[in-house]
Amino acid sequence: MKSKQDKIGVIDYGGQYAHLIANVVRSIGVYSDILQPHQLRDISQYRGIILSGSPALSSGDELSVNPLIFKLNIPVLGFCFGHQEIAKFHGGKVEHKGQEFGRSLLKLVKKSPIFLNLPDEQVVWMSHGDAVTDPGDMEEIAVSLDPDNNTQKYSAISDEKLRHYGFQFHPEVDDTEYGREMIENYVIGICGCRKSWNSDYMVEDIENSIKTEVKTNQVVMLVSGGVDSTVAAVLLHRALPASQLHFIHVDTGLMRHKESEQVTELFESEGMLPSLVVVDASEQFLRELQGVYDPEQKRNIIGKNFIDLVNDEVAKFDLSTALLAQGTIYPDRIETGETEHAHRIKTHHNRIPQIEAMIRQGLVIEPLKDLYKFEVRKVGQTLGIPQTMLQRHPFPGPGLGIRCICSQPDNLDYKQITVLRAKLKDNCGKYYSEVLPVKSVGVKADQRSYEYPGLLWKENYCGEEIDDIAAKIFRNVDNINRIIWLGGNHANPPVSIQPVLADINAARLEKLRAADNLAQQLLVEQNLYDEIWQMPVISLPLKINQVYEDFIILRPVISKRGMTARPYYLPPLYLKTLSDRFKQVGVNWWGVDVSTKPPATIEWE
Structure with missing residues (x-):
C-alpha cells in the first residue's frame, strides 16, 4: 500500500522535531518517511523532500548535506539548519548571529505559493544560533521581527524555478500560527501529492505488529498508571492471550497521591487484574537514591532498579525468555538522542544502558514508540479507555524522583x-x-x-x-x-x-x-x-x-x-x-x- 502512495521524505539531521515534521505531513493525509542522511539511494521515489533542523552548526562555507538532494527534479524545503544549507548550496552565507528562541512576527515581503492564502503577518517559532546573512541566488520572501522589533532578514527564501524553499523558523511546531498550512501548501500545492494516507487503522496496525513481534513469547510490562503505559497495556491485552501477559506495578515511593490504588482499580475495570502484580519497593528505591545528586545518575538508578525488579519477578514465574514491554513514546526516544545525529537532551529511564542492550537483542517491545502523546490518547479512545484516565496530565516514569531536585x-x-x-x-x-x-x-x-x-x-x-x-x-x-x-x-x-x-x-x-x-x-x-x-x-x-x-x-x-x-x-x-x-x-x-x-x-x- 505504501509503495503506491505519494510520499514525502523527511531527512533527519538530528533536530528535535524531525519526527514531528513527518507527523504533520501524515496528518495532512500524505504518507511520510523519516530518512537518515546516508539513506538517499532511493530518494527519487519521493514527491518532495524536507530537511530537518540539527544540533550541528551550519556557519561556514562547507556544505554539510549531500548536494545530490538539490540536483534532483523534486521540490526541497528546509527548516532552520536545512534552510541554512539550502542557502549555502545557492551560493549564500551563514553566520553565527546569536541565539533566538521563542515567538517572532513573520512579515511576508514577496508572493510565493508556499504562503498561498496566508496573512501577511503571522507568529512563528524560532530556535537557532546560526542565520543566513546572504541568500545567494535565492530570493527573500519573508523577514521576521524579534520581540524588540529588530528586523531579521532572510527568514524565508525561495527559488521558485527549482522549487527550493527555506524557513529559518519551525513551521512544524504548534506555536507557529500557520505552520501546518505552510506545510500543506508545500506538500499538496508544490509537490502535487494526493491526500491518500489514512491513519484510521492505527490500532489494527499496532495490534498486528504486536502479534508479529511477540509470537508465542511471554511478555512482562511495568505499568505506572500513566496514559502511555495504560494504553500500551490495553493494546497488549487485546492482541495477546492473558496467559502470555504479566503486568507489574512497582510502588517506588516516588508516585503521585494514591497512584497505586488507582492502577489497581483501572486494571480491575478492564478485566486485567489477574495479570497484575503489585510490588512495594519504596524503601529499596529511597535507599538506592540516598546520597545521589546528579540527574542522569538518578534516572539510571531508577531505571536499573526497575529492571532488577522485573528480573526478580521473571525468576518467580520462570519467564527468563520473556520480552519486556514498555510504554515508550517518540519524544522519549528523540530526547535520548536515539536517531543518528540527535543530541542527547536527557536519558529517559526506559533508555538506560541495560534496556538499550535488551533492545539490541530483540527483547523489548514498544507498541507506542512512533507516536506522540495526542496520538496515544486517540488510540486510547478507540480502545474505550475512560476519558478520565486518558486526559490525565503526563507523568514521568521516574516519578517524583526527577521532580525532587538535588543540590551540591x-x-x-x-x-x-x-x-x-x-x-x-x-x-x-x-x-x-x-x-x-x-x-x-x-x-x-x-x-x-x-x-x-x-x-x-x-x-x-x-x-x-x-x-x-x-x-x-x-x-x-x-x-x-x-x-x-x-x-x-x-x-x-x-x-x-x-x-x-x-x-x-x-x-x-x-x-x-x-x-x-x-x-x-x-x-x-x-x-x-x-x-x-x-x-x-x-x-x-x-x-x-x-x-x-x-x-x-x-x-x-x-x-x-x-x-x-x-x-x-x-x-x-x-x-x-x-x-x-x-x-x-x-x-x-x-x-x-x-x-x-x-x-x-x-x-x-
Whole structure:
C-alpha cells in the first residue's frame, strides 16, 4: 500500500522535531518517511523532500548535506539548519548571529505559493544560533521581527524555478500560527501529492505488529498508571492471550497521591487484574537514591532498579525468555538522542544502558514508540479507555524522583552566578531578579543545556509582560534557561537565597507529594485542568533568608505533542487560593515557571 502512495521524505539531521515534521505531513493525509542522511539511494521515489533542523552548526562555507538532494527534479524545503544549507548550496552565507528562541512576527515581503492564502503577518517559532546573512541566488520572501522589533532578514527564501524553499523558523511546531498550512501548501500545492494516507487503522496496525513481534513469547510490562503505559497495556491485552501477559506495578515511593490504588482499580475495570502484580519497593528505591545528586545518575538508578525488579519477578514465574514491554513514546526516544545525529537532551529511564542492550537483542517491545502523546490518547479512545484516565496530565516514569531536585553547592560556579546576576538585572526592567543556585536541563538549538533559572518578582504580576521579559532574557543572557515568577502573598522578595546540600529523602518527597496533590486538585476544582497540557510540581532545596525551605515550583504549560511548549498563566484566584492551601502543608515559598520550550524542557531534570 505504501509503495503506491505519494510520499514525502523527511531527512533527519538530528533536530528535535524531525519526527514531528513527518507527523504533520501524515496528518495532512500524505504518507511520510523519516530518512537518515546516508539513506538517499532511493530518494527519487519521493514527491518532495524536507530537511530537518540539527544540533550541528551550519556557519561556514562547507556544505554539510549531500548536494545530490538539490540536483534532483523534486521540490526541497528546509527548516532552520536545512534552510541554512539550502542557502549555502545557492551560493549564500551563514553566520553565527546569536541565539533566538521563542515567538517572532513573520512579515511576508514577496508572493510565493508556499504562503498561498496566508496573512501577511503571522507568529512563528524560532530556535537557532546560526542565520543566513546572504541568500545567494535565492530570493527573500519573508523577514521576521524579534520581540524588540529588530528586523531579521532572510527568514524565508525561495527559488521558485527549482522549487527550493527555506524557513529559518519551525513551521512544524504548534506555536507557529500557520505552520501546518505552510506545510500543506508545500506538500499538496508544490509537490502535487494526493491526500491518500489514512491513519484510521492505527490500532489494527499496532495490534498486528504486536502479534508479529511477540509470537508465542511471554511478555512482562511495568505499568505506572500513566496514559502511555495504560494504553500500551490495553493494546497488549487485546492482541495477546492473558496467559502470555504479566503486568507489574512497582510502588517506588516516588508516585503521585494514591497512584497505586488507582492502577489497581483501572486494571480491575478492564478485566486485567489477574495479570497484575503489585510490588512495594519504596524503601529499596529511597535507599538506592540516598546520597545521589546528579540527574542522569538518578534516572539510571531508577531505571536499573526497575529492571532488577522485573528480573526478580521473571525468576518467580520462570519467564527468563520473556520480552519486556514498555510504554515508550517518540519524544522519549528523540530526547535520548536515539536517531543518528540527535543530541542527547536527557536519558529517559526506559533508555538506560541495560534496556538499550535488551533492545539490541530483540527483547523489548514498544507498541507506542512512533507516536506522540495526542496520538496515544486517540488510540486510547478507540480502545474505550475512560476519558478520565486518558486526559490525565503526563507523568514521568521516574516519578517524583526527577521532580525532587538535588543540590551540591560545591559543584556550582559562584563567579558565573555573580556575572549572570548582573546580566539578569540589566534585562528585567523594574522586576526584582535573582539567579537561583541550582541547575536544570534545557534545550537550545537542538542541544542540551544545563543552566541556571532566573527568579523574577513584582507586586503587580502581568503574564504578557513577563512573557516579553523572559524572551528578552533568553536572547541576551547565556546560561539562563528558565524564568520563575515568585508566587505567594509576600510583601517583599527574599533577602538572600543560598544553595544547600540535599538529596532525595522521605520528608522531602512527602511535602512534594502533598503540594502536587493540592495544586492538581485545585486545577480540577476551578475547571482549569483540561486547559493545561501538564503542570509538573518541582521541589528545590534552598536556604531562603537563612532558613531551609523546599521551594515549590509549578510548571503549567500549553502543548500538543510535548516537543514545544508555552507557559500557561494561572489566574489570580487560583494563585491566591493555592497560596493559602500551601501554608497548610508547610510550603512558605513557591513560584511559577513561565519559560517556553525551548529553551527550557518541560521537566526540570
